[in-house]
Each structure stands twice: as C-alpha cells, then as structure tokens.
Amino acid sequence: MNYAALLRGKDVFVEGIGFIGKVGDIELPKISFKQADVNNMKIDTGVLEPMEAKLTLNELNDILWTAVSKRLKDMPTFVVKASAVSDGVETSIYVEMSGWVSESENPVKNVGDAIEVTLNINVQTYRLEIDGKEKYGIDIPNYICKIDGVDTYETLRKHIM
Template sequence: MINRKGEAFDGAAIVVEGLGFIASGAKGKLPDIEFTQFTSMSGVAENTIDTTVLKQMKSTLELLGENKVYVQALKKRKNKLAAFEIRYTSSGKQVLVTLRGTIAKSASADVEIGKENKKTLEISVNFYKKEVDGYVENLIDIDNMICELDGEDIWADQTAFLIG
C-alpha cells in the first residue's frame, strides 16, 4: 500500500524579476495544462482525439498586503511580460514555480474590518516551470515551442518539423 501525504500550502514568497520580493502569497492557482480535443465521427461511432494544442494558461496569485512601491511598479508592467517566481514548501519538499506572462487583471479585496488586505493578480501565462526538490515536473515555453511534461517534450516532433 502506498502512503500518500496530503499537500498543504502554508504561504509562499513571490518575487518579480526586476522588482525583487513583492509580497507573501496567501493563495495561488497554478495554470491548468489542458489540450484541445477534436471529436471525429465515422459511420458508426464518435471518437475523441487528443491534440497537442495547448489551451490558454492562466494563473491567479493572492498577495498579502499592498505595498505602494510594488503596486506602482506592477502597473507600469501592464501589457508587458513579467516573470514571477513563487517558492513554497509542500509536504517537506521545496517547490519553485516560475511564471512569465502579462498581468491580465489586478483586483483588490473587499474592505472588511479585522481582515487582512489582499490583492489578486491574474496572469496570462506563456512560460510555466514547476520544480519539486530540483526535479522539473513541467516546463512549458510557448515562445520556444517546448512542452515538457514529466521529462518528455510532447512538442519535440512538431518543433523539429517546423524548424527543420
């Protein structure tokens, strides 16, 4: 029988390239890796075919506290690529997530007495890398046509064909 430990997110340090540490993370949603499917129909049955076309990736980060300096710096990056590094510990393992993309949405939380002020950033992601204890679980780099899932680049054949 396999013993499986539950994963608990106990806060994270969020760093933006060029700005440094901007906040602690209260909550985060890493990008979903989802591919487009195609349904073909023959004379007798329907068949679903998985393509290697990646759907748009989005990530949401909930930041604790608002710092005037980082808020102004992030506003200047609107519609420009920003690189985010998120470091946290999960089940005793060190996790490093690197995201690159544009800030699609920035929202402040509702004002509530006795509650900590939080800011939410939604990022349209075009680069996603997740490392757990140094092992690269996922590496997706849309600009360079790389999609490595558990060490296998599923776009390698298409990239070789297109580039030659």
C-alpha cells in the same frame, strides 16, 4: 514519493521582490490540451489550452503595478517557493512563470478588511520543479512543452521552425 502532503509554507516573488507572510491564495496554471471531436470520439490535438494563474498578495507594493504595466515583449516574472511535508520528509516546490497580467483586482474593499491585491496572469512560460526535478517546462513563444522530461513539441518545432 507520495505527494499527499501538508503545505508548510509558501512565498511569492514578483520581479525578485519577496512577499513572505503576505501571500494569500495561489492558483497555478492548469495544463490542459485541446481535444477534437471526430466520429463521436475525443482526439488529442497535442495543442495546449491557454494557461492562466492567479496570485493574491496582502501588501500594497509598487512592484505589483510595475508588473501590471509590462506589455508586449516585456513580461514580468513570478516565482513561487513552497515546502511540503509528507511522512516526515520535506519536499521543495519551485514554480517560475512569466506572462502578462490580464487583470488586477482592486485592493480597497471594505473598512476593516485585509488589503488584497489579486493578479490574474496570462502565462507564457511555466516551470514547476518538485524536489529539484522538473515536472513542467513550458515556453509557449518558443514551442517547448516538457512534461516530466519529455518535450511533446520537439517534432513540431523541427517541422515549423
């Protein structure tokens, strides 16, 4: 399927609470692997770089501060649901991630401006499904890194766990 599509709608859920119609910008985690320089060549280490995400919501809701307050082993969960259309075919997009909020930007700016709460998330688990098919299934604490069904950390897990 061609994913050059128009995003028709999106919603964000923070700890199960939806913000439909109040979702601003969404930046999903970038998947990047560390590269080592060896003899003037880049060698893939297979090690993921830290993942970050950013969510901007146009509502003041106590659940946002609950998410910010979770620390150590208690991580908040964020879900993004979206719909895209290409050539008349609608495709569902589902993202689930958990991680600690590393930064929250002040929602109060200038008089007359829209209220925006921006959360920067240090992502620990990340799942992306397109049209019901898992594209990413990453769980850093448990050494799982599935990309399009292939777990690139499977051998590593067997060796160290």
